[in-house]
Amino acid sequence: MPHSLSPGRLPQGGGLRWKLWILTLLAALCIGLLAGATLYQSVGGFVRAKLNARAISQFAASFEAANHISAERGPANDLMSADPARREPARRRLQQYRARTDRSLRRLATTQLPAGLLARVERDLELARQRVDIVALLDPAARRFDQVQAAIDAMFAAWDSYSRLIQWQAAQLVRQDEALSAAVLKSMSLGNLREYAGRIGSYIVAPMAAGMEVPVANRIQLQIARGRLLELWQLLSPGIEVLPAADPVRQQHELARRHYLRHGLALVDQLLNEYPYPMDALAFTDHYVATMQPLETLRNLLLGQTLAQAEQHRQQAWRTLWLLGLITLLALLLLAALVLALQYYVFGPLLRAADAVFALADGDAEPPRARRQDAGEIRRLFAAMGIVSDRLRERARLTRELEQLAITDSLTGLLNRRAIDRLGRKALAGTRRQDTPCLILIDVDHFKAINDTHGHPAGDQVLRELAGLMRAQLRPSDHLGRFGGEEFAVLIEGAGLAQATRLARRLKRAIRHHRLDLDNGARLTITASLGVAGGPGLDWEQMIALADQALYRAKAAGRDRVRSQRAPDTPD
Structure with missing residues (x-):
């Protein structure tokens, strides 16, 4: 049953605050006088x-x-x-x-x-x-x-x-x-x-x-x-x-x-x-x-x-x-002694409280009780834990779900590989034969040469700008993500392989015709190779493999190409 402990019923106390301030000021005074005035x-x-x-x-x-x-x-x-x-x-x-x-x-x-x-x-x-x-x-x-x-x-x-x-x-x-x-x-x-x-x-x-x-x-x-x-x-x-x-x-x-x-x-x-x-x-x-x-x-x-x-x-x-460094070391030893005192009077009880909070967040234990020798602030803290016990369990469940949905690539702001994988498996598991989703893999041509010639910051700029360029070419229902390195992926639902291939060609043309001005003053023309895969009867790993094969054929054909790959049992 949830706790309902009001603030007025919490145990009162104030000694810990004064102890904490006095010990902190002593430590700051030692470090300031011995280290600051001498080592500088x-x-x-x-x-x-x-x-x-x-x-x-x-x-x-x-x-x-x-x-x-x-x-x-x-x-x-x-x-x-x-x-x-x-x-x-x-x-x-x-x-x-x-x-x-x-x-x-x-x-x-x-x-x-x-x-x-x-x-x-x-x-x-x-x-x-x-x-x-x-x-x-x-x-x-x-x-x-x-x-x-x-x-x-x-x-x-x-x-x-x-x-x-x-x-x-x-x-x-x-x-x-x-x-x-x-x-x-x-x-x-x-x-x-x-x-x-x-x-x-x-x-x-x-x-x-x-x-x-x-x-x-x-x-x-x-x-x-x-x-x-x-x-x-x-x-x-x-x-x-x-x-x-x-x-x-x-x-x-x-x-x-x-x-x-x-x-x-x-x-x-x-x-x-x-x-x-x-x-x-x-x-x-x-x-x-x-x-x-x-x-x-x-x-x-x-x-x-x-x-x-x-x-x-x-x-x-x-x-x-x-x-002077030796003198400073002695000062640090004195500070360590002060920290031990803080550990006994302050941080020990707080660490117990922290462990209890973690346990509550995971739903593994009930909040502990305060000890008789604990300061008044600590007793109030342990008493207050009962108020949030049930809410922590509920929030832990919601947080785990949100963490799975909110993961994005930090460089481009796109979905990351984990999010694309999850969406792809979910799309394949819930579709009928005629609504099978398609996957487009996009690989930036000669990206290593860009890094080697202009530096990694320029390569990062290329990836960010390409991410924005491709996002503008897609429907709101299409999922664009960074698949790893210089490789991107587009998960398309409600479209056949032919429509996905046309979209891939549009992306290829948009990339090729885009002129990219680097921060160092250089102007680049970027091309990309694209592999498209789709068809019924595929699981997510098979679709990735087919798209990767198509991408390999696009690279082998001279890059700046689009190639598609059907499922083996799909009629032309």
Whole structure:
């Protein structure tokens, strides 16, 4: 007999509400103070340190490519100065340097550097290489100073183009974190130091290769490069000379001072003041490049230190994040203890009530009784269950029926396969011989190509639009559904196979003549293949099989076709 418990007769109580609020506020306070105030800053610091380490690593890779472009001038100068006997070894050496430069540039192409700047570097570098190759093909006696110098100037221009890319990257680093400005400035100064040293030697190679004294213009450019090099050296030296004597950077700094500033520049001065030259261009290049090697090693050491510091900051940020995460874990453990209390005082009784509701909904049990120690709200809840016991049983029965009838395909809004199957079996079970329903299966032609070419969202758009297009061609009594994937089905009642075939042809024409504009701007023309089946004496599975056979024949005939299939014992 249904319960008739009125609200006035329900047990009263209010203690549970206050307990729930107090415990919830305590838990929220712990999480807010320990997790929100600490983890936010820690995660931000770790992410920033990680991004800085990655950015500095990419910056160092950019300087590696710059060094390769600069170093390529050495073997290029050798090739333009070589006599026929030494030309082939010089060419092979230059090819190795060029390959190394190209590998560095290809690696940079995978980063987020501006494509326009990188493309300009590649164009200028290719032009410089062409000029070097043209000079190298000339007979040594026919090489003119202006030709050699133009090739060297083109190599300078390629490096200058690349320096703009480094400047862009440096600006991005400083914009990302102003604390990186010192490291960026030091790295750029070291790169320019190596470049100016290389240019000083190149200003001498061209006249040596042409067998003439160093002209005034080259002397002026050489002195300008020399002045800039010494300025950079004086800028970097104070920060290095305060390091301990055993520090590798300070030792390399002293080695660079002795080898390059003392011997390398002295060799340049000697050639500026002696003509005829005491050595040829190849010998000068070998000696001079050897004195520059400590400069390159010094630059690599300082860059390595910068990278190591960035990695150290990242690891420190990670340790801080881990420590704060541990603190947060302790807070969560405290929250777990609070939850256990909630479980005993609140959620335990509520879960019992929930289980009772489920049992009532299934009609498996009567509502349980409240316990003496339950709070007043819980006792009222259990008492109220008796009111809805009978209604829940009735609603459960209606819900099961509605769930079977209301199932639709979520993408197209059509009936789904389960609904079509149910309607088909029901139609076949209740028809006379002359009223046997027919089934049309529609398969979108080349649908996989649409997905592969335009993406799955475009494929979904095609299915939705075709669903609306076909729905407009059907009678209200016809059942249209998505049978699976790109396949649709139409269940037709009160029509023979001939009428169903005519409807299939109308659907085919409507699909073929429809122009579908995708969201990505593409316009598609879609076709479909259709298979029609019908006839007396069939069950639903047999009708599906016949329609599928007809669809297969439509596909085999070249697609965009309609084929029909009668039951085996149906007369023509």
